[in-house]
Amino acid sequence: MSTSPIGPVATFGALEYTDVAELRGPLLVVRGVSGVGWDESARIELGSGEVRNGLVLEVDRDLAVVQMLEGTEGIRPGDTRVRFAGESLHIPVGPGWLGRVCNGRGEPVDAGPPIFGVRRAAVSGFPLNPMHREPPAEPVITGVSAIDALTTVVRGQKLPVFSIAGLPHLELATQVAAQATAGDAPFSVVFAGMGLTHLDTAAVRDALEARSAAEELVLLLNTADDPVVERILTPRLALTVAEYLAFDLGRHVLVVMADMTSYAEALREVSAARGEIPGRRAYPGYLFSDLASLYERCGRIRGVPGSVTVLPVLTMPAGDITHPVPDLTGYITEGQIVLSATMQDAGIYPPVEPLNSLSRLMRKGAGPGRTREDHLDVAAQVLASLARARQARELAELVGEDALSATDGAYLAFEQAVKQRLLNQRRDEARTLDDTLDRAWQALRVLPRQELTMLPNAVLDARYADPSAGR
The missing domain is CATH 3.40.50.12240 (Rossmann fold)
Incomplete structure (x- = not known):
């Protein structure tokens, strides 16, 4: 069994490299390497005895660029030893x-x-x-x-x-x-x-x-x-x-x-x-x-x-x-x-x-047999009605709400109902799907039935008039 996600989860080679050529931000460049591959795990031992870990980002002939997982602070090139695992990082x-x-x-x-x-x-x-x-x-x-x-x-x-x-x-x-x-x-x-x-x-x-x-x-x-x-x-x-x-x-x-x-x-x-x-x-x-x-x-x-x-x-x-x-x-x-x-x-x-x-x-994940039979139809109707409500709101900004038709006014009321009854909830509130869809129906009932053109008549008969029906 392995004991640590980042640490002795791999057998590092016995060959140590001490020629650290450069420190560049979070990168350490090792010179004189051979047989080292891209994405290979590296174990870096500092002069103080501290052990850090890294990943090989790039290999160019005898140069290996090692990405330090714990940073390069405190590393001195002259007393740093690097070993490579011969495999990518595993946990x-x-x-x-x-x-x-x-x-x-x-x-x-x-x-x-x-x-x-x-x-x-x-x-x-x-x-x-x-x-x-x-x-x-x-x-x-x-x-x-x-x-x-x-x-x-x-x-x-x-x-x-x-x-x-x-x-x-x-x-x-x-x-x-x-x-x-x-x-x-x-x-x-x-x-x-x-x-x-x-x-x-x-x-x-x-x-x-x-x-x-x-x-x-x-x-x-x-x-x-x-x-x-x-x-x-x-x-x-x-x-x-x-x-x-x-x-x-x-x-x-x-x-x-x-x-x-x-x-x-x-x-x-x-x-x-x-x-x-x-x-x-x-x-x-x-x-x-x-x-x-x-x-x-x-x-x-x-x-x-x-x-x-x-x-x-x-x-x-x-x-x-x-x-x-x-x-x-x-x-x-x-x-x-x-x-x-x-x-x-x-x-x-x-x-x-x-x-x-x-x-x-x-x-693929909603509708009959997965969530509730009316789920997809309700979602389509809510989104279509919100799009119509946006048009009514833009019109109201031009002519004023008093000049809107009764239908356009109903769409504005529907938009507010969706925000307050469906979308808005507490940060610690976990709603069941039935509760969520019932709240969508509460908002849809603000609109006249003839406006709900994306809902089948059978669904409207079951749920539009009687909130408790169809459960």
Whole structure:
């Protein structure tokens, strides 16, 4: 069995290299190496006896560039020794991760014992054969009405949350991690926090304490003052643990990663230290493939009961959705949940903008036999009516509300009903799907029946007039 996620999990070679040629930010350049490969683990021993860890980023003839996981502070080239493992970074995986709180390198920070594993797994992961993939299906119920009703998360899906600085995206991510379920199926959450403040770290730990105590949660927390390279490792550790829980133990696993913009900025900083040619907005040219190597590790495997669902959270600098991080994320993922300052200013939590949000796989995980028979029809009608309400609001700004027709006035009232009855909820409130859809019906009843053209007559007969019918 292995004893430590980052440490003596591999047999390092007996050959030591002492010719450290250069220290460059988080990078260490070793000269005179042979037989060293890309992405190989490295063990660095300082003159003081302290041992640190690293990964080989680049090899050029007899030069190896090592990315330091614990930073380069205190390293003196003349008394530093480096050993290479001959393999990529591995960690022990097993059920012992459940209920544990670790830093971004996977080291326990909860005063508990070292984490043991039943086997070792490569942190970089292995690509799934597309022929062995099963399409995402069945819902993940988050307990958040704005998500469950209108942008349902499907098991095996990758669905990002787009936000801007100052909005409660971390609170939403924590709430989803605390209360999400997969019905009666075995369910676990892996939460990877990146670039968090110490205040945010404490808030996340407090909010997720109950789920952690129930051994349904793995918590990996990288703070803003931790080495930048650790931030690049954190989501890979989270996904490696999630893959074991899903594909070996048969659990449905939700991986929440916040904030992926912090991750991308760390990648940019390391790329600049390596002297790479920058791409758009100084991000490395391989940002797309790097993000894809993370997001595409979700999914389902044929014949295996478990699944990995990824919910990345990212902030859009200055609210720019064309910024490279949200732009490239949108190409890879299957929709988006968009938070807006307008909804926040209206006092709505979570401030989800429903008309800008989309779950492209919602029809695979909602509807008859999966959630409720009227779910997809209700979602379509709510979104269509909100679009009509937006037109009525724009008209009211031109001519005034008093000049609107009775129908347009009803749409404005419907918009307010959706915000207050459906979208707005407490930060600690976990709603059942039935409660969420009943709240949607409360808003729809504000509109005349003849306006609900996307709902079948049988559904309207059962639910429009009598709130308790059809249960």
